[in-house]
Amino acid sequence: MNMKKKLFMQKAIDLSLESVKQGGGPFGAVIVRDGEIIAAQANHVTQHNDPTAHAEVCTIRAACKKLDTFDLSGCELYTSCEPCPMCLGAIYWAHLDKVYYANTREDARDTGFDDFFIYDEISKDIDKRMIPFEPMMREEAQAAFTEWDKLENKIGY
Amino acid sequence: MNMKKKLFMQKAIDLSLESVKQGGGPFGAVIVRDGEIIAAQANHVTQHNDPTAHAEVCTIRAACKKLDTFDLSGCELYTSCEPCPMCLGAIYWAHLDKVYYANTREDARDTGFDDFFIYDEISKDIDKRMIPFEPMMREEAQAAFTEWDKLENKIGY
Numbered sequence: 001m002n003m004k005k006k007l008f009m010q011k012a013i014d015l016s017l018e019s020v021k022q023g024g025g026p027f028g029a030v031i032v033r034d035g036e037i038i039a040a041q042a043n044h045v046t047q048h049n050d051p052t053a054h055a056e057v058c059t060i061r062a063a064c065k066k067l068d069t070f071d072l073s074g075c076e077l078y079t080s081c082e083p084c085p086m087c088l089g090a091i092y093w094a095h096l097d098k099v100y101y102a103n104t105r106e107d108a109r110d111t112g113f114d115d116f117f118i119y120d121e122i123s124k125d126i127d128k129r130m131i132p133f134e135p136m137m138r139e140e141a142q143a144a145f146t147e148w149d150k151l152e153n154k155i156g157y
Numbered sequence: 158m159n160m161k162k163k164l165f166m167q168k169a170i171d172l173s174l175e176s177v178k179q180g181g182g183p184f185g186a187v188i189v190r191d192g193e194i195i196a197a198q199a200n201h202v203t204q205h206n207d208p209t210a211h212a213e214v215c216t217i218r219a220a221c222k223k224l225d226t227f228d229l230s231g232c233e234l235y236t237s238c239e240p241c242p243m244c245l246g247a248i249y250w251a252h253l254d255k256v257y258y259a260n261t262r263e264d265a266r267d268t269g270f271d272d273f274f275i276y277d278e279i280s281k282d283i284d285k286r287m288i289p290f291e292p293m294m295r296e297e298a299q300a301a302f303t304e305w306d307k308l309e310n311k312i313g314y
Contacts, residue, residue: 009294016301023312026301046312050218051227051250057209070208080298082290085279086246091288092275093208093243099290102298111302112313118249122242123280131248133239133256137166141237141259144173144183145268155180155203156269 008032008078009100015042015055016080023047026111029055029079031063031072031096038075039063055079056087060094070157072096081108084115085122093157165189165235166257172199172212173237180204183268186212186236188220188229188253195232196220212236213244217251227314229253238265241272242279250314 008030015028025043032038039062044053056079064070072094081103083091091099109116126133148154165187172185182200189195196219201210213236221227229251238260240248248256266273283290305311
């Protein structure tokens, strides 16, 4: 295997180990562009009181800040564990080119994390989920989409 | 319909409309606990250069900051549009009790947003996705999970 790839993943793994020592979740991630590390972050859910602060989300946010963009096309992500559905969504919204992962969602489940459960929930019909989802006021909410459609200089993402 | 629920959703819709005027995405969300608004945010992807700054994620982060916790059990979310997979994952990690939504993922797709596409991608086998996912170094990455398992005072989430 390409030695540079190994070094990038080892950095993600090192961050995951360091995070455990500091009381955080056992996850780390690295974003690379043109063979150079742009951002590298561990999980910060409990330290920052932020349930969205998974390693991948933190790293995407840091890379976007550094590159001054919301579009990470041309970048690749190395993560110490297969991304959960939240992070997978973030990866798509960030338009990353490729993802390398080490531990699997099954490993995460066996260590007490809910990734697998959430993957199951996401593919269910909206009325079959553990968290109830109730539709209301769709007609009133259409206004924002109508206004958005009318915009000539809108910035898509 | 309960008048208070309508007011909470109207606030989310108002935020989505205001966001369009300010050049942001047409989305807003509100988090409520015991009949009181804890946090209310619009989409900030383009203004903050943060692809994870969807209305629901921003509102979850703001509510957690306000309540000084990563666990929003006891809270409900009102969102002007059905959450995308990233936001759905965030909702599960935040342990919200219930979600009310107005526009649907189909409405979002028809207005040019990728929610539907990402729902499709998430349920695919990992080797069938548009963004390539490559496994590597699983053995090396297990160390962080092993260390986590050993911790006696770990903080789960």
